[in-house]
Amino acid sequence: MVKSPTKSLTLEEFLKLPETKPSLEYINGQIIQKPIPQGKHSKLQGKLVTGINEVVESRKIALAFPELRCTFGGRSIVPDVAVFAWERIPLDERGDVSNVFKAYPDWTIEILSPDQSQTKVTGNILHCLKYGTRFGWLIDPDERSVLVYPPKQQPELLQEEQEILPVPDLVSNLQLTVSFITKQNTVNS
Numbered sequence: 738m739v740k741s742p743t744k745s746l747t748l749e750e751f752l753k754l755p756e757t758k759p760s761l762e763y764i765n766g767q768i769i770q771k772p773i774p775q776g777k778h779s780k781l782q783g784k785l786v787t788g789i790n791e792v793v794e795s796r797k798i799a800l801a802f803p804e805l806r807c808t809f810g811g812r813s814i815v816p817d818v819a820v821f822a823w824e825r826i827p828l829d830e831r832g833d834v835s836n837v838f839k840a841y842p843d844w845t846i847e848i849l850s851p852d853q854s855q856t857k858v859t860g861n862i863l864h865c866l867k868y869g870t871r872f873g874w875l876i877d878p879d880e881r882s883v884l885v886y887p888p889k890q891q892p893e894l895l896q897e898e899q900e901i902l903p904v905p906d907l908v909s910n911l912q913l914t915v916s917f918i919t920k921q922n923t924v925n926s
Contacts, residue, residue, distance in 0.1 A: 866888050881919040
């Protein structure tokens with residue numbers, strides 16, 4: 738959904754607006770509202786953040802954040818999962834994780850919601866890669882597929898359940914298969 742302000746806003750003016758649920762993103766001078774996450778999206782997002790952090794957080798390799806606003810390169814976007822290398826996590830004056838991230842994620846993961854524009858989501862992944870992100874994923878829960886975007890390479894579509902999903906080097910010890918993605922939305926009786 739595109740919100741049309743009465744006057745166009747700069748990125749700085751946009752960042753002064755109060756946060757909303759669902760989040761607003763600032764892309765190419767437009768304010769775009771993300772869709773409200775639904776069941777499949779929410780369950781998968783939670784499992785991804787937990788699964789990634791179980792492997793990387795205790796070893797201080799990286800940290801995965803759900804729905805984190807990242808502002809860089811003239812955009813302010815909110816990836817479904819943003820993974821930052823440990824040494825790149827912005828800290829506040831007390832040494833705690835900052836509330837403001839004016840940086841690109843090292844790994845961006847988007848989960849396509851029903852009626853969400855795949856083009857807009859892909860545009861955000863490509864924007865991240867342009868500014869330094871090491872890897873991008875676009876997960877389509879309905880198609881049970883993952884489009885993998887390595888930097889400066891051809892994207893790869895993975896759909897076979899046994900396929901191991903490529904991950905950025907910083908989390909090379911993380912092994913997930915396509916079945917991890919597809920099985921998240923089943924409920925065992």
